[in-house]
Amino acid sequence: MRAVVFAAQGQQTVAERPEPAPGPREVVIETAAVGICGTDTHVLDGEFEGTVFPLVPGHEATGTVVALGPGADGGRSALAVGDHVAVNPSSTCGECDLCLTGRQNLCRDWDGMGVVTADGAAQQRFTAPVANVFRLRPDTDVFEAALIEPLACAIHGWDVLPRRMGDHVLVYGSGTMGLLMAQLAPRAGAASVTVIDVNPDRLVTAGEVGITRRYTSADDADHTEWDVVIDCTGNIAAIQDGLPRVKAGGVFQHFGVAPADATARYSPFRIYRDEVSVVGTMAVLNSFGRAVVMFEAGAINARPMISHSFTLEDYGEALRMFRTGEGRKLQVRPNEATSQALLD
Numbered sequence: 001m002r003a004v005v006f007a008a009q010g011q012q013t014v015a016e017r018p019e020p021a022p023g024p025r026e027v028v029i030e031t032a033a034v035g036i037c038g039t040d041t042h043v044l045d046g047e048f049e050g051t052v053f054p055l056v057p058g059h060e061a062t063g064t065v066v067a068l069g070p071g072a073d074g075g076r077s078a079l080a081v082g083d084h085v086a087v088n089p090s091s092t093c094g095e096c097d098l099c100l101t102g103r104q105n106l107c108r109d110w111d112g113m114g115v116v117t118a119d120g121a122a123q124q125r126f127t128a129p130v131a132n133v134f135r136l137r138p139d140t141d142v143f144e145a146a147l148i149e150p151l152a153c154a155i156h157g158w159d160v161l162p163r164r165m166g167d168h169v170l171v172y173g174s175g176t177m178g179l180l181m182a183q184l185a186p187r188a189g190a191a192s193v194t195v196i197d198v199n200p201d202r203l204v205t206a207g208e209v210g211i212t213r214r215y216t217s218a219d220d221a222d223h224t225e226w227d228v229v230i231d232c233t234g235n236i237a238a239i240q241d242g243l244p245r246v247k248a249g250g251v252f253q254h255f256g257v258a259p260a261d262a263t264a265r266y267s268p269f270r271i272y273r274d275e276v277s278v279v280g281t282m283a284v285l286n287s288f289g290r291a292v293v294m295f296e297a298g299a300i301n302a303r304p305m306i307s308h309s310f311t312l313e314d315y316g317e318a319l320r321m322f323r324t325g326e327g328r329k330l331q332v333r334p335n336e337a338t339s340q341a342l343l344d
């Protein structure tokens with residue numbers, strides 16, 4: 001079977017690999033779709049903490065169970081061959097101070113499939129521990145469901161965001177994460193949600209998923225201040241534009257990943273005087289199962305968010321498109337014969 005392999009920093013190939021065999025409490029999954037995100041480019045560029053090459057990338061995955069290891073058919077999941085599943089890529093040590101105090105997403109030995117040491121899903125079949133595998137309903141679109149992993153990150157983002165019913169919410173960035181946070185906002189009690197993106201083309205997607213307030217500058221919006229401002233860009237200019245727009249008593253959230261060495265300017269006086277809170281959010285914490293529930297409840301308008309699918313052989317082209325900002329969510333579909341544009 002074939003797999004995308006990051007052989008070393010900056011070196012991506014497609015290679016023949018042995019068929020995976022499931023260990024105890026593991027399943028083999030035939031890959032349906034794998035979303036591509038900024039993490040994949042950081043991993044290939046050697047910018048992700050702890051990555052060990054060679055590594056098969058792919059952490060936003062869905063597929064079909066094709067084999068069960070010993071003991072994998074019992075317990076909570078009761079998985080069976082033929083089940084459609086979404087896979088939580090995270091595993092944690094379970095032993096460090098953070099794991100033992102309920103903050104596994106901050107584990108010092110955090111491992112992510114396709115990100116750190118465990119191989120990911122950009123291959124025809126892959127193994128995963130039962131604990132990481134979540135069954136989908138048969139009528140759930142198994143390709144669109146690859147958005148469940150980023151949705152689990154968005155749900156954790158809302159989990160750690162102090163808020164009240166009736167808040168007005170401002171989101172910077174109309175990419176996948178911004179659109180997921182914005183679509184969850186009404187579910188989290190928001191009275192209104194506004195999306196800002198400097199690129200008007202990206203705002204088209206916001207419109208298609210149902211966001212009516214969308215602007216290339218927050219100066220054009222119908223509010224001047226917001227209870228909650230969420231940065232989903234990691235862009236310093238966006239962060240410095242957004243923080244002053246938080247209403248007194250409100251919250252600013254860093255969801256986007258800024259460069260590790262970047263700094264932003266803000267007014268400590270303003271934070272003090274107006275009791276503005278600044279909160280972070282990191283990956284997934286007990287939110288994957290709820291992401292499946294919310295996805296299957298229709299909380300997300302997924303179809304307009306995914307623009308292209310790629311074969312394994314075209315993985316390099318997918319990364320090139322991602323880096324240039326072309327398209328919307330890009331997916332690898334390792335068992336499909338052709339790459340295709342999914343919209344229009």
Ligand SMILES: [Zn+2]
Nearest residue numbers: 037038039060
């Ligand atoms: Zn991702």
Ligand SMILES: [Zn+2]
Nearest residue numbers: 093096099107
């Ligand atoms: Zn730990």
